[in-house]
Amino acid sequence: MVLAKTDTVAGLPVLKNEPLSNYTFTKTGGPADMLGFPESVAQVQTFVDYANENDVPLTVIGNASNLIVKDGGIKGLVIILTHMKNIEIKGTQVRAAAGARIIDTADTAAAAGLSGLEFAAGIPGSVGGAVFMNAGAYGGEIKDCISGIDVISRAGELHSYHGSEMHFAYRHSVVQETDEIVLGATFDLKPGDKNSIRSEMDHLNELRAAKQPLEYPSCGSVFKRPVGHFVGPMIQEAGLQGHIIGGAQISKKHAGFIVNINHATATDYMDMIHYVQKHVKAKFDVDLEPEVRIIGDEPKKAR
Template sequence: MSDSDRPLAWRLRSIVGEENVLVDEPMSEHTTFEVGGPADLFVTPEDIDEVREVVSAVRESGENYFLLGRGSDLLVSDAGFRGVIIALECLMGVSVDDDEMCCQAGIDLREASEMACELGLSGLEFACGIPGSVGGACYMNAGAYDGCMADVLKEVRVLTSAGDVCDLGVDELDLGYRHSRIADEGLVVLSATFALTRADGEKIRQKMDDLTHRREEKQPLDLPSAGSTFKRPEGHFAGKLITDAGLRGYQVGGAAVSKKHAGFVVNVGGATAADVHAVIEHVQAEVERQFGVRLEPEVRFLG
C-alpha cells in the first residue's frame, strides 16, 4: 500500500514526526525469534504524551494495533500484521526513592535487575536473565527461578481504553501465572514501581551470577527463540513431557525443538513463522496424544 492509502499514517506523523512512522516494517527486525512479515505501520513515540496521542488516534481510526516491548515472547506471522505496531522502546526513565525503584515500560527487565543490584536493592535477582521489557513483564507477570513480578511490584501506571492515566496497586492487578488484569483489559503499561529491600550488593551479585550460570548451562541462549515456548502444565514440566514424547530435536524447516532444552522452540537458521507454528502444533498434538496433557503456548501469536 502507498502512503496515499494510509490517512492514519499522516496523522501519526504529525504526532511523532516522519522518521518515527515506518511503512511495511519487517517484524523479523523486532522479535527475538527473528521471524515475521511486515507491519502496515510501525510507530515509535518518544514520550508518554506521544504514546497517549498515538494510542488515541489509532483507537479513533478503528485500526488494529499492538503495543510492542522487546518482542521476546512474540511470533508474528509471515504475512505480517495488518494494523499499527506501537513500539514503547522510548519509555526509558528510571527513578529511585529509598528502597523503591520506578522504571518506565521500555526498560529491559535485565537492565532493571542490574540497576537494582548496583543500588544494593534486592528482589529483582530472578529477572536477571528474562528477556523483555518491564511493561511486557507486568503484562504477563513474568517470572523465573521461583520469583515473579507479583512478588516485587508495588504499583503500575497504565493508560486505560478511555485514554486516562491511572495508578493500580499490585492487589488490583489480578496477577497469576502468566496472567494479569493488564492483559485482560488491554491496559497500556507506562511504568512500574518495584518495592525492593536493601541488601549487600555483593550477595545480590552472587545470586545473579549463579542464576545466569544455571540459565547458560541449561538453555539454548545461542539461538533465536521466544524463551520458554509453553506454559508449565499443572503437575508437569513442559520440557520433560516433550522429551519423553521423543520430540527433542524435532524440526520443520528452520525451526526445531531445542536439543539442549526441549521446552524451547528455536530458530536454527532461516526459519519462517510457519515453521515455528508447525513445530508448536506438532509438539502439542504428540504430547496430548501420548500423555493426555494439552500444552498451552507461552508465546503470543500476532497476525
C-alpha cells in the first residue's frame, strides 16, 4: 500500500513519508513516517495526545540546525515547531515561542533596546533548541538571560520552570533528562543603547562569517569542547582538515565543522564523525563527544 503524501492526524494536517533532508541544515536525513507542523500549544497537545493514545513514537524537532537525522528516517510522528514563532516584548522581558529563531529573538530585543541576547545574533537554531542544549557563543549562553520556560510532558501535562530549575550546564539542560517538549521561553534582559547593541551583534556576525563555512550546508560545531582542549586545532594537528568521506568534508575554513559539499548523506556525516573521533583519540587520547543531536534509524542494508 502506497501512503498518500498528505493526510490528517486528529484533524491536523501531516505529510507522510516526507524526507527530512528538506528541513535539516545539513540537507541530509531519511523520511518521517508522519510529519506535522503545530501552530499553537493546543496543537502540540493534540499531537502528543494522539501519539499516546495510538502508541506512536513522537519526535520533536526545532529548526533542525544542530541535528543529524540518520538515513533510515524516523518512525512514527515527527513534529517541527517552526510555525510556532511568536515573539513579544513585555517591559524588559522577551517572550518567544519554541519555534521562533533565536536570531529573530535577539533582533527583536535589539530593536526594543534590550541587551543580553547579543551573543545569539548568529545562532541559527530555534528558541526551543537553544533552551534544550543551552546554546551559546562568544562568551554568552542561554542560561545567562533566561527566566522562565514552558514545557509539555510526554504525558501531555503543561508545566513551567524557572531558569534556576533548568540544571543548565555546558550544552545541557534538564529537559534532556525529562524528555519534555519546550513550548516557549522568557528572557530577562536589560535596557541598553540600540545602536551599541546592534553594533555588537553586527561585529559578532562578521566574526562568524569570517571564521565559519556558512556557504555550505552543515550542522554547526559538531563536537563539544573537551576540558583543556579546542576541537578545531586538534583536528588540524591530526592532519584531518579537508578530509572527504562521500559528500561530506571536514571544513577547510573551520575544522570543527563538517560540511556537505556534494550531496552528502547522513551516513557520510556519521562515518566522518567516527573517523575524527578515532584519529583524535589516537593522537591526543581525547574522547570527542558530539554536540550535534543525532536521531533516527540506520538505513536498511541492501541484500
